[in-house]
Amino acid sequence: MPDHYTVDTTDHTLAVAATDNQVLLAWTDSTNGSLQVSRSDDGVHFTPPEPLGDEFASDLEPALATDGSRFFLAWRDWTGQLAVASSPDGRDFGEPERLQETTQTAPALAYGNGTLLLAWAGDRKQLHLWPAEDADPLQFLPEQLSSLDETSPAAPNLQYADGTWYLTWAGTEPLVNIQTYDNDLRPLRKNTLRHTGAPTIRSRPAVAVLDVWLLAWTRDEDDRIGLFVSRSRQPGYANQLALEVRSGSGVNMTTFQGQALLTWAGDEQQPGGHILRLP
Numbered sequence: 001m002p003d004h005y006t007v008d009t010t011d012h013t014l015a016v017a018a019t020d021n022q023v024l025l026a027w028t029d030s031t032n033g034s035l036q037v038s039r040s041d042d043g044v045h046f047t048p049p050e051p052l053g054d055e056f057a058s059d060l061e062p063a064l065a066t067d068g069s070r071f072f073l074a075w076r077d078w079t080g081q082l083a084v085a086s087s088p089d090g091r092d093f094g095e096p097e098r099l100q101e102t103t104q105t106a107p108a109l110a111y112g113n114g115t116l117l118l119a120w121a122g123d124r125k126q127l128h129l130w131p132a133e134d135a136d137p138l139q140f141l142p143e144q145l146s147s148l149d150e151t152s153p154a155a156p157n158l159q160y161a162d163g164t165w166y167l168t169w170a171g172t173e174p175l176v177n178i179q180t181y182d183n184d185l186r187p188l189r190k191n192t193l194r195h196t197g198a199p200t201i202r203s204r205p206a207v208a209v210l211d212v213w214l215l216a217w218t219r220d221e222d223d224r225i226g227l228f229v230s231r232s233r234q235p236g237y238a239n240q241l242a243l244e245v246r247s248g249s250g251v252n253m254t255t256f257q258g259q260a261l262l263t264w265a266g267d268e269q270q271p272g273g274h275i276l277r278l279p
Contacts, residue, residue, distance in 0.1 A: 004245075004274050004276040005040075005044060005045070005046055005274070005275050005276075006266075006272040006273065006274050007025070007027055007038070007049070007272055007274075008272045009027075009029050009049070009272075010027045010029060010030050010061075010265070010272065010273040011030045011248070011265055011271070011272075011273075012027060012030070012060065012061035012106075012265050012273060013061045013204070013249050013250055013251060013252055013263055013264055013265045014026070014027045014061070014263040014264075014265075014273040014274070014275055015027065015061060015062045015063050015252060016064060016253075016254050016261055016263050017064035017066040017072075017254055018043070018066065018254050018255065018256035018261065019066055019068055019069060020068070021041060022039055022040070022041060022090060023039065023040040023042075023043045023046075023256055023261065024037060024038075024039055024064060024066070024071055024090040025037060025038045025040075025046065025064075025263075025275065026062045026064050027061060027273050028058045028059070028060065028061055028062060028075075029051075032057075033057040034052070034056065034057055035051070035052045035057060035058060035062055035073070035075060036049045036050060036051050036052065037049070037050050037052060038050065039090055039091075043256050043257070043259070043277045046275075050091075052073075052093055053093075055096050056073075056075070056096065057077065057078060058076050058077060058078070059076070060075070060076050060105065060106040060155075061075075061265075062074060062075035062106070062107075063075070063106065063107045063108050063109035063118075064109060065109040065110050065111040067111045067116075067135065069088070070086055070087065070088055070135075070136065071086065071087045071089075071090045071093075072084065072086050072087075072111065072116055073087070073093060073109075074107040074109045074118055075106075075107065076103050076105075076106060076107065076120075077098070079102075080102040080103060080104075081098055081099065081101070081102055081103075082099040082101050082102070082103055082107060082118070082120065083096045083097065083098050083099065084096065084097050084099065084109075084118070084138050084140075085097065085138075086135070086136065086138060097137075097138045097140075099130075099140055100142075101120075101122070101128070101130070101145070102123075103120040103121065103122055104121055104122060104123065104125065105120055105121040105152075105154060105156075106155040106204075107119065107120040107155070108120065108155060108156050108157050108167075108204075109158060110158035110159055110160045110165070111135070111160065112160025112163075112165065112183075113160070113163070114135075115131045115132065115135075115185070116131065116132040116135040116138070117129065117131050117132075117158055117160075117165065117185070118130045118132070118140070119156045119157075119158050119167060120155070120156065121151070121152045121153075121154070121155065121156060121169075122147075124151065125152055125153055126147055126148065126150070126151055127147075127148040127150045127151065127152055127156055127167075127169060128146065128147050128148065129145075129146045129148065129167070129185070130144065130145045130146070131185060150169065150171075150177070150179070151171075151172055152169040152170055152171065152172070152177075153170060153172060153174070153202060154169070154170045154202060154203045154204050154250060155169075155203075155204045155250060156168065156204065157204050157205060157207070157250075159206070159207050159208065159209070159254075161209035161255075162209060163182070163183050164180050164181070164182065164188070165180065165181040165182075165183075166179075166180055166207050167180075167181070168204075168205045168206065168207055168215075169204070169205070170202055170203060170204065170205065170250075171192065173192075173200075174200055174201055174202050174220075175192050175193055175194065175198060175199075175200060176192070176193040176198070176201055176205050176217060177191070177192050177193075178190070178191045178192075178193075178207065178215075179191075197240060199217050199219060199220075201217045201218060201219075201220060202218075202220060203217075203247075203249050203250035203251075204249070204250025204251065204252075205217040205250070205251065206250075206251045206252050206253040206262075207253065208253040208254065208255050208260040209255070210255055210258065210259070210260060212229050212230050213229075213230040214227065214228065214229055214230075214253065214260055214278075215227070215228040216228075216251045216253055216262055217250075217251065218248075218249065218250060219242065222242075222246075223246045223247055223248065223267055224242045224243060224245065224246055224247075225242070225243045225245050225246075225251060225262070225264060226240065226241070226242050226243075227240070227241050227242075227243060227278075228240050243276075245266075245270065245274065245276070246266060246267045246269055246270050247264040247265060247266065247267065248265050248266060248267040248268075250264075250265075251263065252264075256277075259278060259279070260277075260278040261276070261277055261278070262275070262276045262278055263276075
């Protein structure tokens with residue numbers, strides 16, 4: 001198994017976000033549901049876990065995003081409602097904002113072009129997108145909530161890169177779906193991976209954009225994490241490989257100092273929440 005960092009107290013995928021000089025992890029403690037965080041300046045060595053407080057608790061993994069300095073956190077509380085909070089430094093998160101929307105899955109969160117974007121699968125597995133009118137303070141206006149004509153049995157994922165939003169999810173077929181949006185969240189293209197060798201998935205996939213385009217997912221056939229690597233900064237399928245790690249759920253990715261950070265939750269053979277800095 002590649003050298004990586006493990007959080008032993010969670011059975012959920014770690015949330016991850018990175019600025020130019022800091023990586024922040026957030027996760028749900030499996031013993032009591034408390035949300036906890038840890039920081040790193042290299043993506044490899046992390047500070048001891050820090051609980052966020054009594055108002056920060058969930059039964060699913062949280063989501064993280066950053067605008068380059070502030071960090072934003074989203075999660076599903078014990079009642080199924082969405083909640084969000086922000087921090088100026090990844091250490092002290094302010095009072096949670098409880099949103100009047102419920103979710104059946106863990107949320108997804110991303111920041112780009114001055115917008116904080118939230119995604120989740122609600123009733124009847126329907127996907128929803130909700131941009132914040134103002135990320136400071138956190139203001140999600142009901143009239144800006146969008147319900148998509150798409151469904152997923154698992155949590156979706158979000159990424160923003162090069163002026164493009166990427167919404168990824170496991171379809172009900174089940175195949176990888178990637179919907180792109182422009183800077184202003186106007187739909188561009190939906191791509192459902194149906195090519196020869198395309199993965200079948202039942203949990204959250206993730207994308208990252210560097211000099212190449214990366215897609216990661218948990219393989220149905222053996223629970224190993226698969227990775228597509230393209231030849232450019234656009235979706236493509238030049239190389240496919242399986243990592244020597246196993247996951248019991250979905251994955252997350254972000255970029256940090258020119259490399260991709262991959263997080264996942266292990267299975268019975270490799271328990272805990274893990275983060276790996278991909279070469």
